[in-house]
Structure formats: C-alpha cells, structure tokens
Amino acid sequence: MNFKKIAIATVVLAGMVTAANAQEIQRLGGNPNGPFVSVTAVPTGGKTLYFVSGALPTPVTPPANGQPANWGDSTQQTKSVFENLKKSMAVAGIGFGDVVKATVLMGPDLNFADMNKVWMTEFGTAAQPNKPARAAFHVHALAAPGAQLEIEFIAAK
Template sequence: MRSIIRTEQAPAPVGPYNQAIAASGKMLFVAGQIALHPQTGQIVGEGDVTQQTQQVLSNLQAILAEAGASFSDVVKTTVFLADMNDFAAMNTVYATAFGEDSAPARACVEVARLPKDVRVEIDCIAVLPE
C-alpha cells in the first residue's frame, strides 16, 4: 500500500515528486525540503543557514503532521549542506527539533550545489504511529 501525503503548510513540489509517501501504512518517506516559504514560494533567509534550517524544519514538521507523525517518529534524516562550514549553525537549529534522547540516525554531507542555491536541504524517514 502506498499513499501520497500533501499539505499546503509546506511548499509544493518543484518537480516530478511528492512531499511524502506513506508505505504499507507504517513508513513515511519525506522528500528533501529546502527553505521555501509554503505560501509565497520564496526562499527564506537568503544565504543564512540558521534561518534556512528553521524553515526546512518547519516544512518537514508540516508534512509529518499531515501524515499523523511528529519529529519523535523520525528514524533517519539526511542533511545536505552547500558548505560544511555551516555545520555548527545548522546543528544548533536541528537540535531544537531532535533532542539527544530521541534524535534519529543521520547522515550529513556537503554537496556542490542545492536547488535554488539554498544552504541546506533535509529529508527524513519516519515510522507512522499506530
């Protein structure tokens, strides 16, 4: 079983993908989110990884909520940074959503370029509550 998850509280996809897919009623695969404001479609915090990470987490939270999940249900994230020098600033904001006691497994990589030249993109996998 496969269900598409969509919410207007997060940016609409900018390509041929969905915000998230719930699989077998148990797993939620959330597409990478960037710092797009859901209503305006504009980048938030141009060049500021702190503001961009806050917006990315807000977008992820909205998609998780639409599927009936929260940050505590996330089991894996991948963080893509345009510059690894932004790691500490991103990590400080990231920690507001994922505390040490419930933080998911995570990979973090520096990439050559991100969509719309943002500083950060994050995707996640969650286990949907029963």
C-alpha cells in the same frame, strides 16, 4: 490435477496480496502539478514507514528585479527547513519524534555548527527525546540556486 489447482490458487493469491499491498501505499501532499509528493507512506506489517521528501528553506526575500533570493543565514535556513518539514509531515500525521533516519545536504556556505545548534532544539530534548540516525553531506549546490540546506527524513509510526 490437484497440483495444478494448488499452483493456480497460489499464483492468484500472490497476485491478490501484491495488489492489496500496492493499494496500501499512500502518496501524500505536495504540489498536485509537481514531479513528486511530500510523503510516501509504506505499511510494513506492524508500523508504517514514511519517506519524507527533502525540504528546502523558504527565502527570507524572494527573487525580484533580477536579484536572487535571500535565503538567510545558516540558522534561519535550518529553522525554515524544519518548519517546511513539519508542514509536510503533518499531512501524514507524523512528527519529529517519529523520525528514524535523516539525510542532510549542505551547500558550501552552510555553517555546520549553526545547523547542529538548531537541530538540537528539535531532537534529543526533554520535550522530544528521540534522535534519528543521520548522514550529512556537503554538496556543490542544491536545486534552488543559493539555498544552502536540504533535509529529508524517513519516519516510522
């Protein structure tokens, strides 16, 4: 009989811990009518992991009169992506110094060296010395036709 009570208490307690952990996950920012959020925050016990959705550049010139958007050159696109990431991350109270992992998706026309020059203005500087682990991939195309860069982050704070 005692064993049954312990087993039941263990199952109930495990369910409560799981429910509490599920409630602690935060989904922040993004378009309320869109299919994803800007940042998902997952507590890990001491720190919180932040999964930052991939950001695309903002067009220099939006599409108009049947013409595609002008996304700018590699430098402009990288700066734009970083600005969009900063906006998403601000909702969660995190910044580039908190980034521990980056994934970079580059379209066929992106200049890798130009992207890296902009990258080095944000990571590994005197003002922000932290550098994340990073993987970079060339891809055939991104979700926004003509865009050449998408970056996503994992941060911890």
